[in-house]
Amino acid sequence: MPFTVAIVGRPNVGKSTLFNRLVGKKLALVDDQPGLTRDRREADVVIEGLPMTLIDTAGLESGDEGLTARMRLQTEAAIEQADLVLFVIDARTGVTAADEIFGDLVRKHGKAVVLAANKSEGRAAEPGFYEAYSLGLGEPLAMSAEHGLGVGDVTEAIAEAYRNAQAEAGEDGAPEEGEPDEEGVYPLRIAIAGRPNVGKSTLVNALLGEDRMITGPEAGITRDAIASEIEWGSRRLRVFDTAGLRRKARIEARAEVLSVGDTLRAIKFAEVVVLLLDAEQPFEKQDLQIADLIVREGRALVIAVNKWDLVEDKQARLAELREMCQRLLPQVKGVSLVTLSAQSGKGVDRLMDAVLAADEVWNKRLPTAALNEWLAAMIDAHTPPAVAGRRLKIRYMTQANARPPTFVAFCSQPKALPDSYVRYLVNGLRETFDLPGVPIRFNLRKGN
Numbered sequence: 001m002p003f004t005v006a007i008v009g010r011p012n013v014g015k016s017t018l019f020n021r022l023v024g025k026k027l028a029l030v031d032d033q034p035g036l037t038r039d040r041r042e043a044d045v046v047i048e049g050l051p052m053t054l055i056d057t058a059g060l061e062s063g064d065e066g067l068t069a070r071m072r073l074q075t076e077a078a079i080e081q082a083d084l085v086l087f088v089i090d091a092r093t094g095v096t097a098a099d100e101i102f103g104d105l106v107r108k109h110g111k112a113v114v115l116a117a118n119k120s121e122g123r124a125a126e127p128g129f130y131e132a133y134s135l136g137l138g139e140p141l142a143m144s145a146e147h148g149l150g151v152g153d154v155t156e157a158i159a160e161a162y163r164n165a166q167a168e169a170g171e172d173g174a175p176e177e178g179e180p181d182e183e184g185v186y187p188l189r190i191a192i193a194g195r196p197n198v199g200k201s202t203l204v205n206a207l208l209g210e211d212r213m214i215t216g217p218e219a220g221i222t223r224d225a226i227a228s229e230i231e232w233g234s235r236r237l238r239v240f241d242t243a244g245l246r247r248k249a250r251i252e253a254r255a256e257v258l259s260v261g262d263t264l265r266a267i268k269f270a271e272v273v274v275l276l277l278d279a280e281q282p283f284e285k286q287d288l289q290i291a292d293l294i295v296r297e298g299r300a301l302v303i304a305v306n307k308w309d310l311v312e313d314k315q316a317r318l319a320e321l322r323e324m325c326q327r328l329l330p331q332v333k334g335v336s337l338v339t340l341s342a343q344s345g346k347g348v349d350r351l352m353d354a355v356l357a358a359d360e361v362w363n364k365r366l367p368t369a370a371l372n373e374w375l376a377a378m379i380d381a382h383t384p385p386a387v388a389g390r391r392l393k394i395r396y397m398t399q400a401n402a403r404p405p406t407f408v409a410f411c412s413q414p415k416a417l418p419d420s421y422v423r424y425l426v427n428g429l430r431e432t433f434d435l436p437g438v439p440i441r442f443n444l445r446k447g448n
């Protein structure tokens with residue numbers, strides 16, 4: 001299957017105009033099938049040198065502003081088929097109720113999204129551009145399909161998504177996200193990361209062994225070199241198999257240590273990463289480096305302290321560990337710390353509870369109104385400083401994305417706002433909205 005991009009959005013935002021521009025004469029048009037389904041066009045195109053299929057979901061009922069059931073179905077089908085959704089809004093009219101309905105549809109499918117704020121030529125589009133952030137589909141790209149402005153940014157974003165998809169696909173090109181169930185729910189992807197010898201393979205084995213229901217492939221377990229699937233309560237989990245990687249490494253006659261590349265691969269695979277520590281040598285330099293990688297990749301994190309059976313004064317050790325965790329990992333304040341013994345399986349249940357809880361926080365979405373009320377109170381309590389005699393203003397904020405929670409605030413002079421003030425806001429967000437332990441991204445944009 002070629003990489004597929006679906007252009008999605010309510011009627012009249014400019015989907016067809018953008019489709020035509022992307023298919024345009026300069027791009028190799030291999031196959032255009034206008035009559036194929038009567039109501040949608042597909043074309044094979046080359047964008048930034050990369051071959052892909054483009055789907056235009058613009059309906060035939062042009063002029064019809066309503067959201068018909070057929071339009072919704074057609075859009076859902078296209079999203080389902082796509083690797084990337086190119087979501088288009090009309091920046092001149094701003095975000096409408098219909099945009100929000102389509103936006104929810106896109107989010108529900110969990111596909112990669114590029115958000116295009118079309119009709120952005122001229123100043124009339126500015127308010128609509130800022131509103132686009134509140135869709136929670138990432139940062140909008142200002143463009144004009146009709147005038148050809150900003151289209152390069154869009155094609156670059158498409159190319160980036162293409163390369164990410166390539167990188168995430170397994171060596172054999174198989175998708176690592178697994179298969180959805182009948183309700184379209186994908187398994188939760190988990191990786192165990194840690195230094196050599198902390199007990200990663202033992203833990204993966206304990207996890208797979210915990211589920212007594214599983215006896216073989218026919219019982220729902222699939223084992224390949226990359227991931228193993230298990231059922232944990234009502235959730236399907238896809239566990240990155242470190243041991244599989246190592247077996248492969250041995251075959252390839254490499255040293256029996258996990259390289260940074262392997263660790264990074266496990267982290268990129270996962271939605272939640274368990275950072276496994278050795279109870280007798282916790283928070284070593286290498287542990288902190290891996291934690292840093294996990295945070296930089298924006299994954300949900302759980303700290304697991306293994307070989308707990310070897311610890312004598314467990315209570316004192318636990319207090320020590322909690323203190324170290326707060327001090328050494330301030331970027332994920334409130335992160336869960338679970339003690340366990342992978343060898344005996346003791347504590348694995350609690351670990352999995354923490355993993356599911358971390359995933360929930362990671363997926364949280366906060367309403368824009370509540371955020372702005374909160375922002376006003378935070379500014380009241382502690383005003384941003386003045387720079388060169390002018391008080392810095394932060395006027396508006398919104399959650400631009402989840403997984404991890406990503407916020408955007410508009411500031412009169414974003415570069416001048418001190419880091420300490422941003423930390424004040426991030427810590428406040430964590431506490432007020434209950435976001436413990438996840439990396440929080442906070443982006444400042446210029447806005448009057």
Ligand code: GDP
Nearest residue numbers: 011012013014015016017058119144145146147
């Ligand atoms: P679709 O229903 O989403 O496929 O929208 P169309 O591509 O048919 O465009 C709807 C209307 O918006 C048409 O009149 C287009 O000419 C106009 N349009 C498309 N792109 C732009 C743009 O970048 N700027 C402006 N001002 N109008 C545009």
Ligand code: GDP
Nearest residue numbers: 195196197198199200201202306307341342343
């Ligand atoms: P990996 O390199 O991180 O995959 O670590 P392994 O799973 O190969 O484990 C390294 C060593 O630690 C092995 O000798 C395991 O038997 C031992 N080990 C793993 N988990 C535990 C545990 O919970 N308690 C104790 N005492 N030893 C463990």
